[in-house]
Amino acid sequence: MDKEAAMAEGHKPLKLLYIEDDQRAATEILAMAAERGDHLVWESEGATGLRRAGMEPFDVIILDRMLGDTDGISLLLRLRDSGVGTPVLMLSALGRSTDRAEGLDAGADDYLAKPYEAQELFARVKALRRRASGREHSAVLLYGAFECHVKSRTAFRQNKHLALSPREFELFRYFVENAGETVTREMLLRDVWNMDFDPQTNVVDVNIGRLRRKLEDGFATPALETIYGTGYRLLTGK
The missing domain is CATH 3.40.50.2300 (Response regulator)
Incomplete structure (x- = not known):
């Protein structure tokens, strides 16, 4: 062309x-x-x-x-x-x-x-x-006690800043965009990692573990719920 x-x-x-x-x-x-x-x-x-x-x-x-x-x-x-x-x-x-x-x-x-x-x-x-x-259609995504500031790529829970890596932020944003819904491992591979196949590695699990620790550190209630055999769901964080 x-x-x-x-x-x-x-x-x-x-x-x-x-x-x-x-x-x-x-x-x-x-x-x-x-x-x-x-x-x-x-x-x-x-x-x-x-x-x-x-x-x-x-x-x-x-x-x-x-x-x-x-x-x-x-x-x-x-x-x-x-x-x-x-x-x-x-x-x-x-x-x-x-x-x-x-x-x-x-x-x-x-x-x-x-x-x-x-x-x-x-x-x-x-x-x-x-x-x-x-993905830039909304500057701030809100769900429960969570805030996802898309343009500045910052995250908050109950007004506390969460220091997320770029990959952790992409995961967090995806969960907020699908707030309250069960997110499967296949969805994460496809939409966050842009993979149309299973690489047979624990890349998803490792990154979910890192994100969970940062979302929950210092708070009394959990942030991510594991739906065994299916995937994960973001809770309200309140």
């Missing part, structure tokens, strides 16, 4: 950050982005990519898992720890389910194994932008 055709179909240009040390791969993606009318910023080193991500807003960050000066997992953790909440699509030659689970658990919003078609990459990028835009 060339730039004129993309505009005719109502394509809204994307502003993308691409962190990739392979110049050949970067050249291909840069060319396709230009054809589509997207603005793509390429950084060949993780350190400069990290700085750029913190300096200006992007719709999506495309991050290669294996970089010359660092590994993508470490860089992603640093991005999330620094407060960068931009959706991240991780690219990697490591395509096993455990590799995908590791990338998604580190804070990636999607994971694409190499080799891949450029058209699929941009389709996934557009889906990430749509999903991120759709």
